[in-house]
Amino acid sequence: MTLNFANIDWDKLMTATYETFYMTLISLTGTFIIGVLLGLLLYLTAKDGLWENKVINFITATIVNVFRAIPFIILILLLFPFTYFLIGTIRGPNAALPALIIGAAPFYGRLVEIALKEIDKGVIEAAQSMGASTRSIIFKVLLPESMPALISGITVTAIALIGYTAMAGAIGAGGLGSYAYYAGFQRRAFDIVFICSVIIVFIVFIFQFIGDFTSKKLDKR
Template sequence: MNSQGLSSYFQFSNVDWNAMMTSTWETIWLTIVSTIVVAIFGVALGLLLFETTNSNNFFAKLLNWIVSLFVNIFRSIPFIILIVLLLPVTQSLVGTIIGPRAALPSLIISAAPFYARMVELAFHELDHGVIEAAESMGATRWQIIRKVLLPESMPALVSGITVTTISLIGYTAMAGAIGAGGLGNLAYQDGFQSNNNAVTMVATVIIVIIVFIFQFIGDFAVKRIDKRAK
């Protein structure tokens, strides 16, 4: 396709740049807010799974089974289906099923279990000798979690949340297809449905740039906190 053919296919003069900027901000806002909440819930769930694994206590075993069931179920449901299933929950929580806020419950519930498994794996991969040394010095379980478990696994936790964030950006695009706002919504409604290829192309390029930025930030953070890389 020559340059004239490309210019006719992508008519950038038809792009509403104000709407593009608004949608870009919505995507970034959705990503940041959902990432923060997912990081909190993911670490909490992953810690619960780690602490209750191989426990002889009945209640700990029951808690592990319940959390594992929750994580496995919601990690297995495709995101686009989960959005539809959670519409009643979304309506009750945020008061609407359209717009950026409406995407938050499904984004969080889909990504938190995924990240929780990464957190659990990061804890299991720690050198247990370090934990045993802390226990021999009389550290309580909470002190071990706060001063050993979390700090020592921080590079893996940051790497995991970076991967999760990239997935969340893709989820926001899918959520946009059912009116959740952001670049996905703009690309689908103003681009695909309106046969405006330029809007779809620009939205795609911006999403790719956002992914690169978050990936760079995550990689930079891991290098800064990973003591093994120094």
């Protein structure tokens, strides 16, 4: 096996890199929004929560646990009918987005719940004693106080999503995973597999650096 990079089509590599960034950024945005909503719902409806409700909490927790338990590659296959209904195709970067978001949002939702539980209850009680509404507590206390942990959590989730995009690529979603598998592995062109792996690692480092930097900037402690 030699790595002389003779097999690499640089235009296709650039396209695959763009598709990986596209899938990661779009799915990360959806994951952040849905994950925060799930985390807030889990936290607020828990015992002694502002919206304590055992039924809603149980249903939400069950949904989160079920989707967290399903391996991502199987989840993609299970969601093929839903993806086709929503997107009109099961191939390409856009077709990977529903599975990426549904696969990552429950995971991030649990991280959000954990971050919210770490907030000093005295801060919440002080806001309540001053007559703050639940909405004010959410947007002026819970989310600002937990933001460094939320950013750390979304950074971890982003790295997981990059791995998910590679797996999705193996079944036709595009991106570096697809290029590495179809053009590289199946044709025994291991220089393609190698360069795709290097780029994916580089992308992971970029997201990790941005996440760590932002989290430290927001941490007032």
